[in-house]
Amino acid sequence: MTYTAWIILTAALVGLSCGLIGVFLILRKTAMMADAISHTVLLGIVIAFIITREVSGMYMVIGGILAGLLTAYLVQWLHSLEVQHDASMGIVFTTLFAIGVILIATSAGNAHLDVQHALMGEITFIPFQTISLPLLGDIPQATAMLGIVFLVVLFFIIAFYKEWKITSFDPALAASVGIPVLLMHYLFMSLVSVTTVASFDAVGAIMVVAMLITPAASAYLWSDRVSVMLVLSSLFGVVSAVVGYLIAAWIDTSISGSMAFATGLVFLISFLFSPTHGWIAKYVRPKQRGYVKE
Amino acid sequence: MTEQVLTVENLAAAYRKNTVLHDIHFTVNAGSLTGIVGPNGAGKSTLIKTILGLHPALSGKVSFFQSTYEKAKRKIGYVPQRGSVDWDFPTTALDVVTMGLYGQIGWFKWPSRFHKAKAYESLEKMGMADYANRQISQLSGGQQQRVFLARALVQNAEIYFMDEPLAGVDAATERAIMAILKELKAAGKTVMVVHHDLQTVRDYFDHVLLLNRTVIQYGKTDHVFTKENIARTYGGNMRWMGVENQDGLPSIQQ
Numbered sequence: 001m002t003y004t005a006w007i008i009l010t011a012a013l014v015g016l017s018c019g020l021i022g023v024f025l026i027l028r029k030t031a032m033m034a035d036a037i038s039h040t041v042l043l044g045i046v047i048a049f050i051i052t053r054e055v056s057g058m059y060m061v062i063g064g065i066l067a068g069l070l071t072a073y074l075v076q077w078l079h080s081l082e083v084q085h086d087a088s089m090g091i092v093f094t095t096l097f098a099i100g101v102i103l104i105a106t107s108a109g110n111a112h113l114d115v116q117h118a119l120m121g122e123i124t125f126i127p128f129q130t131i132s133l134p135l136l137g138d139i140p141q142a143t144a145m146l147g148i149v150f151l152v153v154l155f156f157i158i159a160f161y162k163e164w165k166i167t168s169f170d171p172a173l174a175a176s177v178g179i180p181v182l183l184m185h186y187l188f189m190s191l192v193s194v195t196t197v198a199s200f201d202a203v204g205a206i207m208v209v210a211m212l213i214t215p216a217a218s219a220y221l222w223s224d225r226v227s228v229m230l231v232l233s234s235l236f237g238v239v240s241a242v243v244g245y246l247i248a249a250w251i252d253t254s255i256s257g258s259m260a261f262a263t264g265l266v267f268l269i270s271f272l273f274s275p276t277h278g279w280i281a282k283y284v285r286p287k288q289r290g291y292v293k294e
Numbered sequence: 295m296t297e298q299v300l301t302v303e304n305l306a307a308a309y310r311k312n313t314v315l316h317d318i319h320f321t322v323n324a325g326s327l328t329g330i331v332g333p334n335g336a337g338k339s340t341l342i343k344t345i346l347g348l349h350p351a352l353s354g355k356v357s358f359f360q361s362t363y364e365k366a367k368r369k370i371g372y373v374p375q376r377g378s379v380d381w382d383f384p385t386t387a388l389d390v391v392t393m394g395l396y397g398q399i400g401w402f403k404w405p406s407r408f409h410k411a412k413a414y415e416s417l418e419k420m421g422m423a424d425y426a427n428r429q430i431s432q433l434s435g436g437q438q439q440r441v442f443l444a445r446a447l448v449q450n451a452e453i454y455f456m457d458e459p460l461a462g463v464d465a466a467t468e469r470a471i472m473a474i475l476k477e478l479k480a481a482g483k484t485v486m487v488v489h490h491d492l493q494t495v496r497d498y499f500d501h502v503l504l505l506n507r508t509v510i511q512y513g514k515t516d517h518v519f520t521k522e523n524i525a526r527t528y529g530g531n532m533r534w535m536g537v538e539n540q541d542g543l544p545s546i547q548q
Contacts, residue, residue, distance in 0.1 A: 162399070162404065162405065165393070169379055169380070169393070174396070176370065177367075220384065
């Protein structure tokens with residue numbers, strides 16, 4: 001495959017995984033947890049690097065999951081101590097992120113790991129770092145990791161589809177019919193962390209938030225079913241990634257920045273033109289509601 | 295002797311540092327239809343949530359069918375307050391009702407046609423069959439409440455806890471819901487309903503639980519739902535309309 005094809009494939013995988021995860025971030029009203037986790041996984045990655053002294057996908061994923069879970073747990077814990085939910089999120093993630101930044105500067109300074117890179121990602125370098133896999137041959141390391149993560153995310157979304165749905169819609173009912181709501185919450189936060197870590201190299205901590213939230217928020221405007229929303233959201237993710245790359249190539253600018261910008265465009269189009277929730281639809285056609293005639 | 299389906303002993307619960315419920319004792323027999331009545335902030339919703347383990351208990355013991363909650367889970371149905379969920383959630387009425395079966399379906403399985411049929415049947419019972427595929431935000435408040443009731447029915451539980459099912463619904467829905475509750479009772483099921491309208495208590499419930507942070511009194515409506523007990527529950531700030539009438543219609547002065 002060509003250099004460009006690898007980049008587009010990698011970006012598309014980011015769009016797919018983030019699109020799927022994003023749907024439940026939106027439905028569970030925890031979109032900003034993505035922001036928090038996308039920053040704190042940095043700490044996990046740095047600590048994994050300090051312990052193992054190598055920039056390896058596997059250790060980074062483990063470090064990222066642990067950091068993500070720690071974030072979710074600390075946010076819950078602070079919240080239970082009467083700190084407001086958004087405030088506890090702000091406290092936890094900035095603190096953990098700051099520790100990560102300090103550690104990079106002091107202990108990991110001369111490694112292939114710097115703050116700029118962590119925040120913005122660098123998808124242009126991805127095709128140069130390859131690993132050999134049986135059957136597939138030489139493929140970029142980050143792409144392989146994203147492929148695996150996409151399959152893992154897809155598996156968990158499908159396997160626990162009804163559990164995700166019920167715990168998002170009505171956690172009290174879910175608990176009363178015997179579904180472990182808290183366990184599902186932490187499992188979900190682990191998936192968010194895994195997706196974030198895998199997308200880290202490609203788009204960085206800031207842009208991954210755009211990929212997680214915006215395609216899903218756009219899909220929400222087009223659909224009245226969770227299943228349709230999942231399909232649309234991953235589609236929007238892929239479209240944003242590809243369009244973003246093309247924009248970047250065209251005007252020669254930051255790839256991750258262009259991708260995030262493209263997600264914004266998708267949202268703007270959805271917001272204006274969605275037939276059900278769109279801004280124009282509201283004016284063209286008054287909202288129809290079918291109440292029982294009483 | 296009638297079967298004891300729910301026994302609550304010495305239950306207490308708190309929100310943060312404020313004790314909301316204390317010294318709660320009562321026993322509910324099978325086939326009763328109980329209205330849980332008390333002023334705002336009396337802990338009615340908290341009582342249900344604590345009994346169901348959705349809110350931590352400070353102390354006390356709750357047993358269902360002389361057994362633990364865990365073992366009796368399948369026999370318990372819960373209808374949360376309508377306002378507790380997001381009705382903009384992208385799902386249909388039929389889907390929401392099917393959720394009542396998720397516990398029975400089990401892990402790694404998807405709802406089958408059989409489950410969908412059961413859910414549809416239950417919607418039909420609530421007069422909502424025509425709205426099965428409607429997105430839930432397009433339903434009126436009363437219709438949403440019927441969907442919640444249908445979801446409880448599909449669980450086919452033995453004991454139901456309902457949090458204000460009649461709050462803010464239209465008259466037709468209120469009649470439909472009460473008809474179902476009486477049907478459940480006739481089928482030997484036990485129903486506990488948080489209720490806020492004192493004027494309908496006598497018509498609707500055969501048992502009353504008067505609650506204000508603790509159980510003021512629990513028992514048959516005829517014995518318990520007296521002026522004195524109501525006044526004790528509401529702190530005496532009562533104004534009685536139609537004083538001559540034994541079944542006077544109380545209202546509360548805020």
